[in-house]
Amino acid sequence: MAALRSDWLVCHVVLRGGGYKADINESSAEKQAREDIRQGLLSFAVPVKHHPDKFVVGCGTNILIIKWDSSTHAGSCRHYFLKSPHQPPHDPLPEGNRVSFGTVDSSEKLWFATTNDNPEYSTLNLGSVYYLDQNTILEKKISALPSVTGGFVGDHTFTEGSEHSPPDRIYYADTLNHEIIGYDVTIEHGSLFLERREVVFNFLQHGVRGSPGRIAIDTGGSLWVPLLGGGGVIEFNPIQQRVVQFIRIPAAQVGACTFGGHNWETLYVSTIRYEFKEPHGQRPPRDKGGHLYAIHGLGVRGVPTSEYILNKRVLFEAFAFLDNYRPNYRRRRDSTVRGSSGEGNSGTL
Template identity: 50%
Template sequence: MDAVVQAAIQRRQAAITAFLSIESIKQTDKEKRLGLLSFAVPVKGDTEIFVVGCGSNVVIIKWDSYTNIDFPPYYVLNSPHRPDDPLPLGNRLGYGSVDYAKRLYFATTYDHPDNHARNLGSVYSLDTNGILEKKMWNLGSVTGGFVWDLARRRNFFSLREHRSAKFYYADTLNNYILGYDFSTNNGDLDRREELFEFLHHQENSAPGRMAIDNRGWLWVPLLGRHRVIELNPFDETAHRVIHIPAVNVGGCTFGGPNWDILYVSTIGYKHNYERPPGDEGGHIFAIYGLQVKGVPTREYSLSSVVLGQASIELGEITSLLTRGERNSRIRRYRGRGSSHA
């Protein structure tokens, strides 16, 4: 897939996340049963299908990017909350992303501050058939997310090396970036190591949703510290620091036609009186000129059987909306252009 198409997919992914975040505020009591929205990833083969984390469910939605509706139709793909293995009370889906084998991985998180110190988090995978597998458990209750890097070999031009694929995990509450050996065949994780402890580097801050570039280096936002730092996981050293005009820097991702722009999201404030002077939290910043490129967005590969079943149900739901209802909703939303990070 060329860079233009990939960029279009990324724009749609960002748009659907922003759109659903806004719409979730207006959910009825019935809709609130699904819970908070957490991630959105594109699905291979259809630019109008996305997989979204919502409460304790992983759902498939259809969104054509031209029509805004109050409640997009959805199909529940799976959930880690099961009668034989329920999630701890208060847990929900958190970060989610797609590995190099096009499997979906997501973590659970616990929102209540009184239980943040407890290890209530887990990481799950969903394969092409939507089959769920728990990969890690007894983790910190909050994670800033995770990224993958393929195996690298030492060569004449570079001294960096790791002989297996890597899975980097942001342990937000404990101020660590953790590294695991990752099997691209079965998705298993092994040999945990503490790659970077922020307290050891005089950084009393929590890592947010990091990004990885094509060298295998990490770009880590720091919650509460106005900055993004560049980390070399091969020798566990910190390099460039990008200062951001917001206290709470939440996430990073690469984008643009050449994947060389680092987009940095920041966390806003519910009330303006809570905002420190000069704080621009709630905006997304674009960082140019880093002389590195990111890794293109990967699509979740679902089997034709699963997609077929979902499409049937989504189609049946969508068909309930008459042309008049669709047109009235388009008119109602036309002209709206504001959003919140």
């Protein structure tokens, strides 16, 4: 197990990892990036298909497209507003809610969740999961989740097929209730539905200390669960409902897991500096929170990450701003190009 210092955005280090998760460690570079973007905390980054220098990121309450060369250490980057789950006056986000985990499914669509940072609302069910398609049409798929939401993964990823495809499954990390919950995924008449099935893993019942962070899944269907407050990562078999192994990490707060590296055989684990979660607490002796760890030799492979595909007109509008050029295509009269404080229209060529 190797350790890397996460002095700046974790997504820079594990850009080839599953889920492209960016864990929040409040490093100096992250503060700089937050000040430059002025949108809030960075939560995730996913690649845009066929455009290696473009990423869709969750930032504060917004979904943005950024232009970023991962080979350079840039303190800021150009960004373009894409969408927001904050939809006043009909569906505004509750006070304190922001975008949290995000990932791309096998049909190359974006899924993301919201979480709430206000400790006074921790007992309320203010979390939601959203679905954003290629045309930036936003749908709320799960609502009334606990206010602090963890990550979610698909078992062999989401699938699309016939009108009545067999149910697939996603696993959601319920951080506040110390559980992992399974949802069935079905497609009927072209519409996708999620239905809660069962609690597949309860930390207390299994004698596991801590809460689940952002989970990962391997090609065999095992879940790799970071333990917030538990000082490690567990491999959990959701079919057999048993803990296969525990990997100790020298940090109390283990925030996220993602697969990457050659053949997706390396598990990257990000940790959080103790003071980030406990501003008035004392760092435990020899706590190494704030580092990123790479774990080799597990004998498993992670599920490869999908890239987000966007409608061509959406891309043209965004790239016109990000790259300072005007694409050579006939624009509709009602289309607009808006930059850092605006929203681009979507359409079909």
